[in-house]
Amino acid sequence: xxxALSAPDIRSGRLTPEDYLENFDDLHxxxxxxxxxxxxxxxxFCYDAPCTIACPTSIDIPKFIRQxxxxxxxxxxxxxxxxxxxxxxxxxxxxxxxxCEEACVRNLAEDKPVQIGLLQRHATDIYLSEPDRHPFERAxxxxxxxxxxxxxPAGLACAHALARRGHAVTIFDARDKIGGLNxxxxxxxxxxxxxxxxxxxxxxxxxxxxxxCGKALGRDITLADLRRDFDAVFLGMGLAGVNALxxxxxELAGVIDAVAYIxxxxxxxxxxxxxxxxxxxxxxxxxxxxxxxTQIKRLGAEEVTIAYRRDREAMKASAYEQEIALTDGxxxxxxxxxxxxxxxxxxxxxxxxxRTAEDAGGRLAGTGETVTLQADQVFKAIGQSFVAxxxxxxxxxxxEGGRIRVDGDRRTSLADVWAGGDCVAGGExxxxxxxxxxxxxxxxxxxxxxx
Numbered sequence: 001x002x003x004a005l006s007a008p009d010i011r012s013g014r015l016t017p018e019d020y021l022e023n024f025d026d027l028h029x030x031x032x033x034x035x036x037x038x039x040x041x042x043x044x045f046c047y048d049a050p051c052t053i054a055c056p057t058s059i060d061i062p063k064f065i066r067q068x069x070x071x072x073x074x075x076x077x078x079x080x081x082x083x084x085x086x087x088x089x090x091x092x093x094x095x096x097x098x099x100c101e102e103a104c105v106r107n108l109a110e111d112k113p114v115q116i117g118l119l120q121r122h123a124t125d126i127y128l129s130e131p132d133r134h135p136f137e138r139a140x141x142x143x144x145x146x147x148x149x150x151x152x153p154a155g156l157a158c159a160h161a162l163a164r165r166g167h168a169v170t171i172f173d174a175r176d177k178i179g180g181l182n183x184x185x186x187x188x189x190x191x192x193x194x195x196x197x198x199x200x201x202x203x204x205x206x207x208x209x210x211x212x213c214g215k216a217l218g219r220d221i222t223l224a225d226l227r228r229d230f231d232a233v234f235l236g237m238g239l240a241g242v243n244a245l246x247x248x249x250x251e252l253a254g255v256i257d258a259v260a261y262i263x264x265x266x267x268x269x270x271x272x273x274x275x276x277x278x279x280x281x282x283x284x285x286x287x288x289x290x291x292x293x294t295q296i297k298r299l300g301a302e303e304v305t306i307a308y309r310r311d312r313e314a315m316k317a318s319a320y321e322q323e324i325a326l327t328d329g330x331x332x333x334x335x336x337x338x339x340x341x342x343x344x345x346x347x348x349x350x351x352x353x354x355r356t357a358e359d360a361g362g363r364l365a366g367t368g369e370t371v372t373l374q375a376d377q378v379f380k381a382i383g384q385s386f387v388a389x390x391x392x393x394x395x396x397x398x399x400e401g402g403r404i405r406v407d408g409d410r411r412t413s414l415a416d417v418w419a420g421g422d423c424v425a426g427g428e429x430x431x432x433x434x435x436x437x438x439x440x441x442x443x444x445x446x447x448x449x450x451x
Contacts, residue, residue: 008254008344008347008348008377010254010276010277012272012273013273014301015300020271020272023299024192024295024298026189026192030122036073036122041069044105045062049062051103051114052100054103055100056099056428056430056436057090057436058436059087060083061100063079064076067079067123073122077123080124084432084439085161085439086153086157086199086203088199088202089199089431090120090431090432091118091121092186092195093190097320101114101115101116104116128199132205136206138207141167141168141208142449144449145170146162146168146233146234147170147229148162148171148233151178151179151211152179152421153434154420154435155171155180155234156171156179156200157434158236159234159438165446169208169210170209172226176213176214177213178213179200180421181238182431183197183266184262186291188295216390217237217390218389218392232445233417234438235412235417236421237390237419239423242260243382243384243385244380245338245341245380245382247340247351249341249342252341253346254348254377254378255341255378256377256378258284259288261379262288262291262292276299276300277296277375277377278376279373280303280304280305280379281304281375281379282305282306282307283306283308283338283378283382284381284382285316289317289379290324297325297330303331305330305332306325306332307336309336310356311334333353336356338353338354339353341378348377350372351378353371355371385402386399386423395414397413400425403424404424404425405424408440410424410441420440421434421438422434424437
């Protein structure tokens, strides 16, 4: 029996220009002034603030909401930025439904939390609407220099906090622009109107930060050189490796890294130029799987299926994010893992999936029963891994579980090197958690340089 199914159907321009604009418009339109006031009045302003405890950056949520309710959105934004300088993006992309809003005591009263994320966006958007406004002034220069590797959320937060304290910071980034996952990895409908770069410029406007793009660690710069030339180093390298499906036929054309495609989508000036299959299968159960599946559907794919090896409750993507995909027409199929990719003339045409089951100990195993789905494209979204090679050899930070080991201050095993974000062991792989890593590391670096 031949492996191949029907020939692949991949093309661009599946939709009208109006469809693209509508499909990639703001996922959550901002609250108006009256809506924000009404929503703010729902807050109980709890003295123990479980929402603040649930926030990785410890924003004083009751305070910033009270400031909105009293007609002071500028003061509210300052309260937010005091703990999270990337508060505008976090308001857009944070899984608030599993963090601050899940902890909201309004859930007990009426099963509907205060819309903290939208209120945070309301305040920060108003603040950022005024050009050249910044909530902080830079301290006098200290004469100390810090290198930051990676211009993502962790690196930006660390650089801002250090520059604010008067240190000279240089950000090195391998790409042609900084922003990290905020710029290249977030679903386009969550960050519209080039907001990631707008916020990046806001962060840099504190002064004292030099950006060098196109400089990759291990290729253009070395950790040894940075440690020699700077007083401290912060590593916010992210995850460069892509986990493999480990299935026969993975090398076929049309089997695509979801993260790379999302980056291409985010940088595309014309979405109608992106190649999209008619039938698409996504392998994975995290946020990347949801983001690629939803965006591919919004680009005009007729059938998009997410295949996950366990049930939906085990997916890392929240129930809310899953609902976004389902509402867009994405099908989520549970208890399936990839076995082999089918192809014709070197291009994927389908995927054979094996049904899975858990044993009494919760271990996953294949059942031997298979399902075959036609697929013009198959997206790999089963996670990323840390690539340690750029660190070099010899005196390098110790690893733990395949990522950089850090202590509570985000210091590595090297006394003058700190790290944060997705590249560190035990991280939560969230923008807001990366911001906290950068903030904590900056405080520790400043203390070390001031000793």
